[in-house]
Amino acid sequence: MNSGATAAVAQNRRTRSRPPSAASSRKSDDPSAAVANGNGKAPSKPTSPNHVAGERTVKKLRLSKALTIPEGTTVSEACRRMAARxxxxxxxxDVNGLLSGIVTDKDIATRVIAEGLRVEQTIISKIMTRSPHYVTADTLAIEALQKMVQGKFRHLPVVxxxxxxxxxxxxxxxxxxxxxxxxxxxxGSALAAAVEGVERQFGSNFSAPSTLIETIRERMFKPSLSxxxxxxxxxAIVSPSxxxxxxxxxxxxxxxxxxxxxxxxxxxxxxxSKDVLMRVVxxxxxxxxxxxEKVMTAHPDCATLDTSILDALHIMHDGKFLHIPVVDGDGRVVACLDVLQLTQAAISMAEGGSGAANDVANTMMQKFWDSALALEPPDEEFDSQRLVDASFVIFFFRSKM
Structure with missing residues (x-):
């Protein structure tokens, strides 16, 4: 490796410090994060946007500006442009400027490097997934999200x-x-505490019902990685050499x-695979x-078998990385999970019930997305007076029930 390339790799290398435990990981409210790869493997036409007014569409989601290149571009040039962005x-x-395929970092690693192809001589269309799944801006948001989860791919073009x-x-x-x-x-917890204070003041004793949000959190994200x-x-394990x-x-x-x-x-x-793209090709x-060993991330953050799904997602989000090794009590690696696997796991937990309990479980994922999409990003600071006023209103209506 020449000195210039070594310096470039060193500059791009992520540095992580392993936390003493997953529970000590800082919780972040920043919704942006780096993510893992994935794409659909079969062509799919978007469902016609035949929905009622008021339902949330793809345009309401967090859309990213897509990088597009002609399908005749070489792999080496495509990787340089992906790294720059x-x-x-x-x-x-294609020649008409219409969507013809998708290529991810995993494709670069497994379809080019693993096959021994030369990146300067290989045309990107040779390794692309043709006719990928896509949606329109007017597709229902929940439909697009479920399409990605069920298809087990992370990226979905909007056309x-x-x-x-x-x-x-x-x-x-x-x-x-x-x-x-x-x-x-x-x-909601702050509001519930205020309501409880009002009820104590007036000598009432109402037990607050569990909220949908807490039900979602408890069922989908609280289970441990074990x-x-x-x-x-x-x-997949390799040695440094x-x-x-x-x-x-x-x-x-x-x-x-x-x-x-x-x-x-x-x-x-x-x-x-993203390191293959960014740090090698x-x-x-x-x-x-x-x-x-020259291009790996040394001493990465990791989780334990007792780490919850939610805490694992927070560790990855806060560190802005896509994968997290999981170690047992002896420090041995037992898994390496990515964000898509954790998403799938959360859904499996939500749908894991049976009988009457499964009536709620079967719709938990849709309730999760619907509830989140219905919320506007809350203000960073509470208005304490409005909170107290709201607690009196809630107390009044509950006392009439």
Whole structure:
């Protein structure tokens, strides 16, 4: 590796300090975060926007400006442009400027580097996913989100008459929803406390019912990671002295987008498909000659089996990274999870009931998205007088029930 390339890699390297425990992780209200890769594998036409007035559409979600390039672009040029924009997915357009495909960082790692293709000679259309799923700005938001979750892909193009106008990222939507619900829960707790104070003053004793927000949090995000990690969970492991192309081959073999680097049984670092894109291909480094230890993230943040799904998401959000290794009590890596896997796990928890209890569980995910979309970002500061006034109003109406 030449000195200039080494400096570029060092400058881009993320530095993370491992927290003593997941519970000590700082909670962030910033809904923006870096995210993992994924895309649909089959063509799909958006459902006709036949919905009633007032229902929320895709245009109400957190849309990102999409990077589009001609499908005749080389992989090396595509990676340079993706790195310049700090994005992990690019949309391909045909000669008419219409959407023809999508390529993600995982495609770069598993379809190019792992296959030994030369990035300067390979045309991006050779590795793209053709006719990807897409939606329009008028598609129902809940429909778009469910399409991504069910299809297990993170990126969803938003088009208008075949032309790309934006990109939808499931992780940004998830973090935004969690942030809104948590802020609403905090304000709701303060309001409930005020109501309780009023009731004590007037000698009443009403037991407040559990809120939908708390039900969602309890069922979807409170379970620990131990409930979703099994003996069959795949962990891609390489050694620090392995070259990058070996790491890419391991990702392809296990159909994952990250590897953990260990010495013995101890975690030394993590290397992801986004790192392949940003730190290797975009920096013109050789996948065959560059060792993983030179481009990995050393001593990454990690979770334990007792970490909750919500805390794991917060650790990833606060650190602005996409994957999190999970270690057992002896410090051995038992899993490496990404944001899409955690989203899927949360949904599985919500739908895990049976019988009458499942009547609520079956609609929990839709209630989660609907509740979050209905909330405006709350004010940073409470108006204490309005809070007290509201508590008297609530007390009055409840006393009439």
């Amino acid at each position: 700090r994005v992990d997915a690019v949309l391909l357009t 208008d008459n075949g032309e790309v106008i934006a990109m939808l990222d499931i992780a940004k939507c998830l973090y935004d929803a969690i942030s809104r619900l948590e802020k609403a829960a905090e304000q 409930t979703i990690i099994t003996e069959s969970t795949k962990v 392995d070259p990058v192309y070996v790491a890419a081959q391991k990702m392809r073999e296990l159909r994952v987008n990250s590897v953990v680097i260990t010495t013995g049984n101890l975690l030394q670092g993590i290397f992801t 975009a920096q013109n480094l050789s996948p065959e000659l560059t060792l993983v």
